[in-house]
Amino acid sequence: MSPPRSRNESPSSSRERGQPRAETRTRKAAAQAPESPEAAERAARKGARSSRVSVESRYRSWLRHHAAMARDSARRLLVAPIASLLTMLAIAIALTLPAALWLALDSARLLDNELNDSAQLTLYLETSVDESQALTLSDSLRDAAGVGGVRLITAAEGMQEFAQALDLKRSLSLLDDNPLPASIVITPLDTTPESVRALATRLEGEPGVASARLDLAWLERLRQLGELGQKVTLGLALLFGLGVLLVVGNTIRLSVESRRQEIEVVTLIGATHAFVRRPFLYSGAWYGLGGGLLACGILALGGNWLAAPVTALVQSYGGNYVLPALGVAGGATLLFSSTILGWIGAWIAVGRHLASISPR
Amino acid sequence: MIAFEHVGKRYGGRFDALAGLDFRVERGEMVFLTGHSGAGKSSLLKLIMLLERPSRGRILVAGHDIGRLHTSQVPYYRRQIGVVFQDHQLLTDRNIFHNVALPLMIQGVPPREQARRVRAALDKVGLLHREKALPIELSGGEQQRVGIARAVVNKPALLLADEPTGNLDPALSADIMRLFEDFNRIGTTVMIASHDLALIARLHHRTLELSDGRLIADKDAR
Ligand SMILES: Nc1ncnc2c1ncn2[C@@H]1O[C@H](COP(=O)(O)OP(=O)(O)OP(=O)(O)O)[C@@H](O)[C@H]1O
Ligand SMILES: [Mg+2]
Numbered sequence: 001m002s003p004p005r006s007r008n009e010s011p012s013s014s015r016e017r018g019q020p021r022a023e024t025r026t027r028k029a030a031a032q033a034p035e036s037p038e039a040a041e042r043a044a045r046k047g048a049r050s051s052r053v054s055v056e057s058r059y060r061s062w063l064r065h066h067a068a069m070a071r072d073s074a075r076r077l078l079v080a081p082i083a084s085l086l087t088m089l090a091i092a093i094a095l096t097l098p099a100a101l102w103l104a105l106d107s108a109r110l111l112d113n114e115l116n117d118s119a120q121l122t123l124y125l126e127t128s129v130d131e132s133q134a135l136t137l138s139d140s141l142r143d144a145a146g147v148g149g150v151r152l153i154t155a156a157e158g159m160q161e162f163a164q165a166l167d168l169k170r171s172l173s174l175l176d177d178n179p180l181p182a183s184i185v186i187t188p189l190d191t192t193p194e195s196v197r198a199l200a201t202r203l204e205g206e207p208g209v210a211s212a213r214l215d216l217a218w219l220e221r222l223r224q225l226g227e228l229g230q231k232v233t234l235g236l237a238l239l240f241g242l243g244v245l246l247v248v249g250n251t252i253r254l255s256v257e258s259r260r261q262e263i264e265v266v267t268l269i270g271a272t273h274a275f276v277r278r279p280f281l282y283s284g285a286w287y288g289l290g291g292g293l294l295a296c297g298i299l300a301l302g303g304n305w306l307a308a309p310v311t312a313l314v315q316s317y318g319g320n321y322v323l324p325a326l327g328v329a330g331g332a333t334l335l336f337s338s339t340i341l342g343w344i345g346a347w348i349a350v351g352r353h354l355a356s357i358s359p360r
Numbered sequence: 361m362i363a364f365e366h367v368g369k370r371y372g373g374r375f376d377a378l379a380g381l382d383f384r385v386e387r388g389e390m391v392f393l394t395g396h397s398g399a400g401k402s403s404l405l406k407l408i409m410l411l412e413r414p415s416r417g418r419i420l421v422a423g424h425d426i427g428r429l430h431t432s433q434v435p436y437y438r439r440q441i442g443v444v445f446q447d448h449q450l451l452t453d454r455n456i457f458h459n460v461a462l463p464l465m466i467q468g469v470p471p472r473e474q475a476r477r478v479r480a481a482l483d484k485v486g487l488l489h490r491e492k493a494l495p496i497e498l499s500g501g502e503q504q505r506v507g508i509a510r511a512v513v514n515k516p517a518l519l520l521a522d523e524p525t526g527n528l529d530p531a532l533s534a535d536i537m538r539l540f541e542d543f544n545r546i547g548t549t550v551m552i553a554s555h556d557l558a559l560i561a562r563l564h565h566r567t568l569e570l571s572d573g574r575l576i577a578d579k580d581a582r
Contacts, residue, residue, distance in 0.1 A: 061469070270466055270467070271434075
């Protein structure tokens with residue numbers, strides 16, 4: 001029962017024989033177990049070389065396997081183009097709705113900012129305040145806390161604006177006296193509803209100010225609508241993200257099932273879970289990436305399709321609104337998250353199946 | 361190389377597929393495992409490959425209690441064992457070369473080194489000229505030889521085979537067994553489950569006989 005001499009003479013042979021625990025570290029040496037004394041010597045020298053070489057070569061082989069699996073799984077998708085495309089399309093549709101909503105919300109938020117800028121409050125002065133007093137008051141308000149900008153509208157200017165807006169020149173000229181008070185338009189520094197309201201109450205107490213008027217109700221309503229939209233989008237994104245996981249998971253489950261024998265065989269001859277999982281993770285990532293690209297396409301097409309009617313509609317209101325587009329950053333985010341989703345979906349599907357396939 | 365210490369295996373908690381197994385196989389030995397169908401030959405090999413864990417006792421391979429191996433270490437343990445299956449378990453979607461290269465690929469051996477060792481293994485089983493063929497293009501005996509090439513491409517210290525000649529005619533079976541003897545001659549410990557008693561008798565190797573999960577005979581035929 002004596003083993004051949006060459007094996008005993010080689011330092012690497014003892015590693016090769018036993019110590020499964022140490023095997024990871026000395027795999028290379030073990031894998032090159034020699035048959036002839038010359039080979040034994042060669043292997044021994046290799047084993048004695050610095051471990052950096054082995055780490056480096058293992059890293060390289062790891063990278064090689066990743067590249068090979070990425071290529072192989074892409075090739076497998078291309079072998080069944082229709083099936084792959086359908087899966088990607090399902091992913092794309094699941095991604096399009098939340099992405100479109102997000103875009104709409106984003107543009108609404110832009111609008112919101114403009115509205116904030118126009119969140120002004122108007123102070124109506126007592127009619128007893130004359131023009132020079134009004135000027136003094138507006139100058140003093142300019143330096144008041146929380147005030148960003150001040151614009152004085154004298155009684156005469158007010159009348160003029162009023163007349164212009166309503167085209168009432170003639171009838172107003174019949175009036176002897178200007179019934180309008182002077183007013184000061186304040187642009188607040190902080191445009192949140194609460195602070196604007198606080199500013200209004202404070203300024204209302206100033207001597208010479210009859211009343212302060214601000215119209216925040218509609219602004220606030222819009223803000224609430226935005227918040228609602230945000231929550232709906234988030235909810236939909238979560239829901240549809242889950243949908244993507246399910247679509248990818250199901251597809252990967254089928255492909256795991258169809259490669260069951262292969263998985264069993266490679267597990268029997270020493271493949272790690274990571275090794276078995278890798279090709280499927282790449283498939284999942286490819287599905288996700290493909291779905292993301294299709295979703296970008298759908299969004300772009302949809303944007304084009306809607307652009308003309310939306311522009312016409314907005315113009316009829318005298319507005320100037322451009323439909324939001326995904327942009328580079330948005331597109332990158334979409335692709336990244338769809339790829340990650342595909343990868344996670346594959347991970348879950350393979351993980352569940354590995355447990356059932358691999359022996360304990 | 362292998363030591364069973366009071367090993368028992370119970371499936372489903374009802375009956376013992378293996379019971380009270382106690383034996384040793386030395387390094388470099390060649391051993392046959394026989395017994396009637398259902399005697400527990402496959403179960404015994406599965407225990408060594410850690411496809412199953414024993415219900416009782418412990419198993420030492422190369423001096424290590426394999427029951428203490430963590431699940432994450434099992435793949436690395438399996439890489440040290442070559443396994444030949446009755447139905448050879450070749451992957452039908454790739455050619456002979458890539459089938460044999462599989463263990464090396466799993467271990468991340470560089471491609472050039474892979475090619476060298478695959479060709480060496482295929483040469484040993486006499487199939488070097490068929491490396492581009494698909495498994496279905498080969499005869500049963502040739503497929504089995506590819507399975508053997510895959511099992512030894514890694515130069516394992518231990519080679520296990522479960523009915524490697526189950527489907528083959530006597531002449532081919534003898535060929536396959538000779539192949540195993542060749543590997544044994546260069547130092548590989550070989551354990552073969554088979555019920556081809558006539559063939560085993562002609563080969564003069566140690567034979568373990570199982571019956572209903574118990575070791576009933578341990579004949580050193582030499
Ligand atoms: N996974 C399992 N679950 C339950 N029982 C099992 C399992 N595997 C094997 N057995 C039982 O254990 C016993 C031994 O089976 P084993 O496959 O080891 O026999 P064998 O000697 O290899 O037979 P054969 O020569 O027919 O291949 C049988 O009675 C079988 O039914
Ligand atoms: Mg069996």
